[in-house]
Amino acid sequence: MRIALHVWRQVNAGARGGFERYDVPGITEHMSFLEMLDVVNERLVEQGKEPIAFEHDCREGICGSCGMVINGEPHGPVRRVTACQLHMRSFADGDEIWLEPWRARAFPVLKDLVVDRSALDRIIQAGGYISVRAGSAPDANAILIPKRNADMAFDAATCIGCGACVAACPNGSAMLFSAAKIAHLAAIPQGEPERFRRAYQMVAQMDAEGFGSCTNHGACEVACPKEISIDFIATLNRDLVRAELGWGAER
Amino acid sequence: MRRVVTLYRSSVGKKVIMAVTGVVWVGFVVAHMVGNLKAFQGAEKIDHYGEFLREMGAPVFGHGQLLWVLRIGLLVTIVVHVLAATQLTLMSWRARPVSYKVAPHMELSYASRTMRWGGVIIGLFVIYHLMHFTVGNVHPDFEPGGVHHNLVVGFRSWPVALVYIVAMGALAVHLYHGVWSMFQTLGINHPKYNRYRRPLAAVLAAAVFVGFVSVPIGVLAGAIQ
Ligand code: HEM
Ligand code: SF4
Ligand code: FES
Numbered sequence: 001m002r003i004a005l006h007v008w009r010q011v012n013a014g015a016r017g018g019f020e021r022y023d024v025p026g027i028t029e030h031m032s033f034l035e036m037l038d039v040v041n042e043r044l045v046e047q048g049k050e051p052i053a054f055e056h057d058c059r060e061g062i063c064g065s066c067g068m069v070i071n072g073e074p075h076g077p078v079r080r081v082t083a084c085q086l087h088m089r090s091f092a093d094g095d096e097i098w099l100e101p102w103r104a105r106a107f108p109v110l111k112d113l114v115v116d117r118s119a120l121d122r123i124i125q126a127g128g129y130i131s132v133r134a135g136s137a138p139d140a141n142a143i144l145i146p147k148r149n150a151d152m153a154f155d156a157a158t159c160i161g162c163g164a165c166v167a168a169c170p171n172g173s174a175m176l177f178s179a180a181k182i183a184h185l186a187a188i189p190q191g192e193p194e195r196f197r198r199a200y201q202m203v204a205q206m207d208a209e210g211f212g213s214c215t216n217h218g219a220c221e222v223a224c225p226k227e228i229s230i231d232f233i234a235t236l237n238r239d240l241v242r243a244e245l246g247w248g249a250e251r
Numbered sequence: 252m253r254r255v256v257t258l259y260r261s262s263v264g265k266k267v268i269m270a271v272t273g274v275v276w277v278g279f280v281v282a283h284m285v286g287n288l289k290a291f292q293g294a295e296k297i298d299h300y301g302e303f304l305r306e307m308g309a310p311v312f313g314h315g316q317l318l319w320v321l322r323i324g325l326l327v328t329i330v331v332h333v334l335a336a337t338q339l340t341l342m343s344w345r346a347r348p349v350s351y352k353v354a355p356h357m358e359l360s361y362a363s364r365t366m367r368w369g370g371v372i373i374g375l376f377v378i379y380h381l382m383h384f385t386v387g388n389v390h391p392d393f394e395p396g397g398v399h400h401n402l403v404v405g406f407r408s409w410p411v412a413l414v415y416i417v418a419m420g421a422l423a424v425h426l427y428h429g430v431w432s433m434f435q436t437l438g439i440n441h442p443k444y445n446r447y448r449r450p451l452a453a454v455l456a457a458a459v460f461v462g463f464v465s466v467p468i469g470v471l472a473g474a475i476q
Contacts, residue, residue: 103350172346211346237435241263241264245254
C-alpha cells in the first residue's frame with residue numbers, strides 16, 4: 001500500500017517545528033506502525049536526511065515509550081492498543097496520516113515526536129512508592145488479600161505510564177495516570193499505611209508540574225491503551241479529601 | 252476552616268469545593284422549581300407562597316430576614332463556584348498551550364464540553380432573572396408581592412418566555428454533566444452503584460427542565476392566567 005505521512009518535525013526543544021509531508025509507497029498491511037516508520041527512516045537515511053525521531057523500546061505494548069498522536073488519536077485509531085501494537089492493516093491504501101507529539105505544557109517536545117515525560121516520574125517520586133522494604137516477590141497467598149482488592153489493584157497496576165491520558169485530555173490533566181498509581185497502592189496492605197500522604201503528595205506534584213485540572217470528560221479512559229477506568233479518579237479524589245481534612249491518617 | 256483553605260490550594264480541592272457549592276445550588280434549584288409549580292394552582296396560592304418565603308423563620312427571624320440569610324448564602328456559594336471554575340479553567344488552558352493539528356475526535360459529550368460557557372450563560376441569566384422578577388426594573392408592569400400577576404404579564408411576551416426556556420436548557424445540560432461529575436469529584440463511587448450515576452443526573456436534569464419551563468409554557472398556552 002501507499003500512504004502519505006504528515007509528520008511533526010522539530011530539531012530540538014527550543015526550535016520551532018512544523019509538518020513535513022512524506023510520500024510512502026511499498027508498505028504492506030502486515031507491518032506494524034513502527035515498522036512502517038522504520039522503513040521511512042531507512043529511506044530518509046539513504047537520502048542523507050535526518051530520520052524521524054520517535055520513542056520506542058519493547059514494541060510489545062508494555063513499556064509505555066511509543067506514544068504519539070495519530071490522526072488526532074493518542075496511539076491511533078484502534079482501542080486498547082499502543083502505537084507499537086498498531087498495524088498498517090488498520091489503515092487503507094492512499095490514507096493521509098498525521099503524526100503529532102503528545103501536546104502538554106508538562107511534556108515539552110525534545111525532538112520530532114519525542115516528548116519529555118519525566119513529569120510523570122516526578123509524580124511517582126513524590127509518593128508512588130512504599131517506604132519500607134517490601135521484600136522480593138512473596139509466596140502466593142502469604143499475604144491474604146480479598147479477591148476484589150487484588151483484582152482492583154491489578155487493573156490499576158496495568159498502567160504503563162505512556163501519557164496518552166494527558167495527551168487526550170483537553171485540560172492536559174494527569175489525573176488518570178496519578179489515580180491509577182494511587183488506587184493500585186491503596187488497594188493492597190503494603191500500600192495502605194501511606195495511602196493519604198501519598199495522595200496528598202502526588203496531587204501536589206501533579207499541580208506543580210503544570211498539568212491541568214480534570215473536568216471528568218473521560219477522554220483519557222478512551223485513549224488509554226490499558227483501559228484504566230476513570231472510577232480510579234473518584235478514588236483519588238476521595239483519598240485527597242480525606243488527606244486534606246485529616247479524616248484519614250496524617251498526610 | 253484552615254483545612255478548607257489548604258484544601259482549596261490544590262486543583263482537586265478546588266474541584267471538591269466546586270462540587271459542594273454546586274450541590275447547594277442544585278438543592279436551591281430543585282426547591283425553586285417545585286415552588287414555581289404553585290403557579291398552576293391560581294393567583295392566591297402562589298402569592299401566598301411568595302409571602303411565606305418572606306415570613307419564613309418567624310418568630311426567630313423578622314420579616315424577610317431568613318430570606319436574606321439564604322440569599323447571601325447562595326450569593327457566597329455561587330461566587331466561590333465561579334471563582335474556582337475560573338482558576339481551574341485558566342490552569343487547564345495553560346496546561347495545553349499548543350493544540351493538535353488534527354482535532355482529537357475523542358468522544359467528549361456536549362454537556363462536558365459546554366460546562367464553562369454554559370455556566371457563564373446561566374450566570375448572565377440569573378442576573379436578568381433577578382432584574383425581571385425580583386427587582387422588577389426590566390418588567391413592563393411589576394407589582395411587588397403580586398407574583399402571579401408578574402408571571403402572567405412577564406411571560407405573555409414570547410421572546411421573554413423563550414429566553415427562560417433556552418436558559419433552562421443550558422441549566423439542564425450543566426446539571427447533566429455537573430451532577431455526574433460531582434459524584435466523581437466527591438469520590439462517591441462504588442462498583443455496584445456506579446451505573447446509576449448517569450441516569451440519576453439525567454433524571455434530575457430533565458425534571459428541572461420540565462418543571463421550570465412548564466410555567467412560561469403554561470402562561471403562553473393559557474393554562475395560567
Ligand atoms: C455563573 C454561573 C456558573 C458557572 C460559570 C459555572 C461553571 C462551572 C464549571 C466550569 C464547572 C466545572 C465543570 C467540570 O468540572 O466538569 C461547574 C461544575 C458544576 N456546576 Fe456550575 N457554574 C455556574 C452555575 C451553576 C449553577 C447555578 C449550578 C446549580 C444549579 C451549578 C452546578 C454545578 C455542579 C453540580 C457542578 C459539578 C461540580 C463537579 O464537577 O464536581 N453551577 N460549573
Ligand atoms: S493511565 Fe493509561 S494512558 Fe495514562 S499513562 Fe497509564 S497506561 Fe498510559
Ligand atoms: S514500545 Fe513499549 S509500549 Fe510501545
